[in-house]
Amino acid sequence: MAPEKTSDGLDNYAFTVDGVDHFCELPENENGSDRFSEEGDSGKLAYCVTDIPPWYLCIFLGIQHYLTAFGGIIAIPLILSQGLCLQHDSLTQSHLISTIFFVSGVCTLLQVTFGVRLPILQGGTFTLLSPSMALLSMPEWTCPAWTQNASLVNTSSPEFINVWQSRMQVLQGSIMVGSLFQVLVGFSGLIGLFMRFIGPLTIAPTISLIGLSLFDSAGMNAGHHWGISSMTTCLIVIFSQYLRHISIPFPKYSKAKKFHTSRIYIFQILPVLLGISLSWLICHLLTIYNVLPSDPDKYGYLARTDIKGDVMGRAPWFRFPYPGQWGVPTVSLAGVFGILAGVISSMIESLGDYHACARLSGAPPPPRHAINRGIAMEGIGCLLAGAWGTGNGTTSYSENIGALGITKVQSFTISFTSQN
DSSP states (O other), rough: OOEEEOOOOOOEEEOOSSSOOOOOOOOOOOTTTOTTBTOOOOOOOOOTOOOOHHHHHHHOOOOOOHHHHHHHEEEHHHHHHHHTTTTHHHHHHHHHHHHHHHHHHHHHHHHHHSOOOOOOEEOOTTHOOOOHHHHHTTTOOOOOGGOGGGGGGOTTSHHHHHHHHHHHHHHHHHHHHHHHHHHHHHTTTTHHHHTOOOOOOHHHHHHHHHHHHHHHHHHHHHTHHHHHHHHHHHHIIIIIITTTOOEEEEEEEEEEEEEEEEEHHHHHSSSHHHHHHHHHHHHHHHHHTTOOOTTTSSSTTGGOOOHHHHHHSSSOOOOOOTTTTTOOOOOHHHHHHHHHHHHHHHHHHHHHHHHHHHHHHHHOOOOOHHHHHHHHHHHHHHHHHHTTTTTOOEEEEEHHHHHHHHOOBTTTTHHHHHOO
């Protein structure tokens, strides 16, 4: 298939929708060099949907996707901990975080293998967070006053464990029942009928409203130290937009050339990983030299890298989450109706994510049967998330789709690596 020419004069290997079932085909250079080395054109896709990058590059690209989704995923159990009466139990919070990351990895594998089959990462969804918090704010689930006082909380006492686990169990059951609707919509093909009424004018406002709900959490956490937050943002922008055409030499081995160096556009393919790593290193140095305050009541304390040292010491090195780990789920009718509203919003958001991911990946718009599979797998993911006890469901992550456009790496092999 001959590549089309775009207005900028570069070859565009994103195939046209003409019924040909092939993904974008970026040919290797004649000398067998990497597609993202200086010999190639850095404006082209580095790896397409069906490409398999080298294993060592998959690890770093997977870590980058993991860090891109990290903030959104970790915020959910931290916010839920307030409704679950876990504000003063950091160890249990860490167990919830490990559970939601584990389930997100499993759901990502299901989505890229059996679902829409695009490089789209699955993670916790904020669309279920509001109805979950509304359920937990009902009079019968309001946290006892003594759980708000750190000096009165004994995290190992049966009474405290029953308080938060009973709330988690009703949340689990409501999510599991609500997710069955999404499974039904996906496998029955009803989403194909809904597509007649869902277009840009419905998808764009829905995604915008969901994104706006993140501003409160983002602003609150970034406000712990605006200097560090701004520095991280600026570093990512500088790496991805201004240094992306700078290549860095890396050692390489091939049968033809043996050991040699190859120049890689590292700033374009790993801007998020480099930005976060450099910011963490600076925070670590500021912590070592006590530039950041050691008083918890002072501004900037939460930018220190040693504030969670006690949790790291008490948490187990290896922990395997399992279904029903918090007890047998129960069902609340009010919770089910609230979760259903969140599930419908999540489906509409995912429809936009699928089309955006396909466009950035050089793939055609996903057909109805692929969308049906994707929605069904997301429903199964919500069912698994409820059974495992994340207190949340799963959905497609828009921020990781944006990372595809920045890094030019669209291989869904990276989705296998990112959370596993």
